[in-house]
Amino acid sequence: MSNYNKLIRNKIPQIIKSNGKTPTTRILPEEEYIKEICNKTEEELTEYLEADTKEHKLEELSDLLELINALAEHEGTTLEEINNIRKKKAEERGGFSDRVFLIEVTDN
Structure with a gap:
């Protein structure tokens, strides 16, 4: 028996059952x-x-995006709406691609 005690994707219990095992779950x-x-x-x-590979990195980024999608659903919105907000912020404040690191701000 293995203990996990973590949030899992919706279809994981079915996959576990199809492998001849019994999952114990609860709704949070x-x-x-x-x-x-x-x-x-x-x-x-x-x-x-x-x-350590691009493929693995992309897999993990897709998992992060799925979690952001879950948070968006919790807030009653969509990834599309969040992306629109992201674009607006990028237009007003820029993105992070220039790699600018703020060290300090001094009064003049």
Whole structure:
């Protein structure tokens, strides 16, 4: 028997059953669900940072995007709406592609 105690994708219980095993699951209340999405996000970000091939990195980025999608659904919105907000912010403040690192700001 293996213990996991973590948020899993919706179809994982069916996959476990199809492999002849029995999963024990529960449905999380809203507050705990959000906490576990955050935990899962940390896990997937760590996996991205540790990935050593482009394919593996892209897999982990897709997992992160799925978690962002879950948070968007929780907020009653879509990835499309979030992407529109992202574009507006990028237009107003720029993105991160220039790699600018702010060290300090001094008064004149």
